[in-house]
Amino acid sequence: MAVVSANSTVMNNVETVRATLYEALRNDERTLIIGEDVGARGNVFLITKDFVGEFGERRIVDTPIAEASIVGIAVGMAMEGLRPIAEIQFADFIYPSFNQIVGEAAKIRYRSNGEYTCPLVIRAPYGGGVRGALSHSVSVEALFYHVPGLKIVAPSFPADVKGLLNASIDDPDPVLFLEHKKTYRLIKGEVPNGHYTIPLGKANVLKEGAQLSVVSYGLYVHWALEAARQLEQEGLSVEVIDLRSIRPMDKTTILQSVERTRKLLIIHEDNKFGGIGAEISAMVAEEALFNLDAPIRRLCGPDVPAMGYALPLEEEFMSSPAEMAEAMREMVKF
Amino acid sequence: MSKAAPMVFERQGLTNDQLVAIFRTMLMQRTLENRGFQLNRQGKIPFASASEGHEAVQAGAAMAFARGKDILVPYYRDLGLALGVGVTPYEVLLSLFARAADHSAGRQFPHHYASRRLGVQTISSVIAAQLPHAVGAAYALQYRGESDRAVLTTFGDGATSEGEWHESLNFAAVHRLPIVFLCENNEWAISTPLSKQMGQPDVYKRALGYAMAGCVVDGMDPIACYAAIREALVRARSGGGPTLVEAKCYRFLAHTTDDDDRAYRTREEVALRRKDDPVPRFERLLAEHAILPPEAAEALKRAVLEEVNDATDRAEAMAYPAAADLHERVYAECWNAWV
Amino acid sequence: MASTDIAAGTLERHGLSDDQLRAIFRNMLLQRQLDNRGFQLNRQGKVPFALGSEGHEALQAGAAMAFNRGKDILAPYYRDLGLCLGIGLSPYEIMLSIFARAPDHNGGRQFPNHYSSKAAGLMSFSSILAAHLPHAVGAAYAIKYRAETGRAVLATCGDGTTSEGEWHESMNFAAVHKLPFVMLVENNEWAISTPLEKQMAEPQIWKRAAGYGMPGRRFNGFDPLETYAAVKEAMDRARDGGGPTLVEGCCYRYLAHSTDDNDMTYRTREVVIERRKQDPVPAFEAVLVNQGIMSAQEVAEMRKSVLRETNDATDSAEAQPYPQPSDLYTHLYEGAWQPWQS
Secondary structure, rough: OOOOOOEEEEEEEEHHHHHHHHHHHHHHOEEEEEEEOOOOOOOOOOOOOHHHHHHHOEEEEEOOOHHHHHHHHHHHHHOOOOOOEEEEEOOOHOOHHHHHHHHHHHHHHHHOOOOOOOOEEEEEOHHHOOOOOOHOOOOOOOHOOOOOOOOOOOOOOOOHHHHHHHHHHHHOOEEEEEOOOOOOHHHHEEEEOOOOOOOOOHHHEEEOOEEEEEEEHHHHHHHHHHHHHHHOOOOOOEEEEEEEEEEOOHHHHHHHHHHHOOOOEEEEEOOOOOOHHHHHHHHHHHHHHHHHHOOOEEEEEEOOOOOOOOEEEEEEEEHHHHHHHHHHHHHHHO | OOOOOOOOOOOOOOHHHHHHHHHHHHHHHHHHHHHHHHHOOOOOOOOEEEEOHHHHHHHHHHOOOOOOOEEEEEEOOHHHHHHHOOOOOHHHHHHHOOOOOOOOOOOOOOOOOEEOOOOOOOOOOOOOHHHHHHHHHHHHHHHOOOOOOOOEEEEEOOHHOOHHHHHHHHHHHHHOOEEEEEEEEEEOOOEEEEEHHOOOOHHHHHHHHOOOOOEEEEOOOOOHHHHHHHHHHHHHHHOOOOOEEEEOOOOOOOEEOOOHHHHHHHHHHHHHHOOOOHHHHHHHHHHHHOOHHHHHHHHHHHHHHHHHHHHHHHHHHHHOOHHHHOOOOOOOOOOOOOO | OOOEOOOOEEOOOOOOOOHHHHHHHHHOOOHHHHHHHHHHHHHOOOOOOOOOOOOHHHHHHHHHHHOOOOOOOOEEOOOOHHHHHOOOOOOOHHHHHOOOOOOOOOHHHHHHOOOOOOOEEEOOOOOOOHHHOOOOOOOHHHHHOOOOOOOOOOEEEEOHHHHHHHHHHHHEEEEEOOOOEEEEEEEEEOOOOOOOOHOOOOOOHHHHHHHHHOOEEEOOOOHHHHHHHHHHHHHHHHOOOOOOEEEEOOOOOOOOOOOOOOOOHHHHHHHHHHOOOOOOHHHHHHHHHHHOOHHHHHHHHHHHHHHHHHHHHHHHHHOOHHHHHHHOOOOOOOOOOOOOOO
């Protein structure tokens, strides 16, 4: 991914979110952003910096501190024909709005038999590795992916961020768009110019391999790729799949991969018990048991409430490329 | 500032020693806060939060707090209040450095102190989430008939927009709980000014809607704050029910070391409000009334700095928590998710 | 009763015509009739559940008269049968909801009384108290956003809902942005078994308005004309860009919370009988007859007509089919989406 063409720009994830939101606001007058500190402050990661000057306070809405109503008010805007993009400042603050997301947004179309709909995007930065401790590091996807009526997206590369964010904004149903905050500035990549979308429910095979299928998403996709490349040097062939979309999730890509490699390792930062890996494991066991030459394995966050602020606690919680490589080696050699 | 007549003040029953103690707390808050920023700029700690402008309200409130009896449920900007009720500079620095000996064993963000012994409840960074907890604690006091105890809970102007703020005040009022709600209105919630936070600027005026006592006080005047909080705590302890106290102060610095307030307010506004800086203002009052002459004030400042330096060195020298500590104390005993 | 003085023979009608006064009364009668019908059907074992709204008839009919059909938006709660009738829902639509039949707006998915109608401007809502209020505020924001004049959102709730955090957050946001939003609290003094004094320390809810920086007033919710005047004033203010208002209508909940509640477990029959003396339906009937706006004969005719209409609606709705089992899976997303994409 080194050549910069005339048709693409190299950007990091946070720049990509910013550029994509900017275009969305320019292209559709119904679009607006609602959240805390999104106006003059330009969002705590500067994603909406200077937006309020260009689009006005009417479209860049600085809210009082009230997460339940940030989402709830956005639901009402959506029901009434606007296309709001709500922002929860950190995914750790999403819990007060849990009812509005799960009990309301997810059910608007269903309970009104399609008469009312809720085209809403809720963006939230999540994930650790930034010394965020108990209230600025958590992963929340497992709490929400269970819910019919919601869609959940968690891209890891800038090109995917743009395509999936555009698709989410266009989506007529509520989408929870999760941005791993450590990848904001860490991950750069080529982003095609112009408007495009990537369909939800499509995973991406980042690296082909023959001996093991590794499924991951978020920050850990990058670590997993690094580990797989390391294993390549050792003559071991590992396939790495970036889920990109959590609900809906890409069954075909996963099953096709497992059918070839016959081994599956799921890696995610979120706690192990009840995490995304549990659903993937169950699905593969149900549908491809006889394709497997080894038990499915999950390398996940420990089942503790959160990573601590002190560095050793954070490092203990997070997995490293080396740890991932070790798990991959063990599985290949099983 | 022109050299006018000596400032008039009403000492509200405070002795000279107590007035100097208030000033010391204010100095300690400011010095420790600066230390946090320095350590962050030196790359020694990842984060520190700011509380300049809050020194008077916090030192005054702390003086009214009954140690060993009352319960404090603060928020993350309450460095001075924590100091004032007995948290030491060393404990503060352990928190900043995230050492194992810290109250939360290095788990919590800085300034999220807790001490069962001092009556300081554990909090999170989630705004207003601590208020129902404070109300619950007050309910426990009433439930057990502990009539000489009260809960003091604090929050900023931004927190008053939260649903949980409303639910907490409403419940406390219905049950006439022994609790004081202190709003440290510094006019900013990160970048959100008061005008975007509320439809009218006076938090205390909401007390009427809850049939609760409410009052407003100059948050830059430590003695006035002491008096207001004392009255509210006395009311609470004697079964008179809750009070909403609004102290008007100002946030001189950005939200934390991760915020740049130049993006959303002018230097002129901050400079103008600096004229109300409670620390030099109180220093001047104490000097004018010969309670703390300039030489003594300087000596005090040196002593405070020395204490902070000592605490910094000792805290920095302590060990981080062990990695394995991550897995401890999730439940009462060791429980895995799969049994 | 404040706005009528029967002895003196004057009636403050706030600009309403005789026809409108009769329409208000008919709405009240129809509300009570349909309400009772739900309870009857439940006792007969024909429907599993019904919610009562006796005591709210004047408040809801008066508020509905102040609502501009085709322009305003209504964000009601589950006790607003009369209000929904008043803004244009038919008894047939009401009964479809009670019977949970397929032609119901919500395909029989929602609890009874959880109406919605895009055509009528009636926003879809759940049973979660106060959850609809941020939606109402968001809709008001959309109106202002598109610079649509002459439109406002009328949101309603009971006294209990005003304790919810989302009530507070909604009021605060509406005030900060001066939205075209009216918060009508139907204070019937009970939240299932929780009386007002356990719900809040200050029993006059309208007093909270000043704390948000918006106007507030209180009125007699047993008087449909006083209700009309108060709600009209607030809605006009909102439609003209004057921002939100909190209006509190005082009434009483004569029945239990629902068919699954026994209110004798938490209040006495005597208390309810005493408050029945204020029953708005016979009270307004007396006003209309004493003012010569309707004769006793016309009232009797109107009652018969309302009963006929209710019977017709009941029969038509009951004859409709239930939704199919396969209907469970529709309208989840736009298009067919499974959680696992193949």
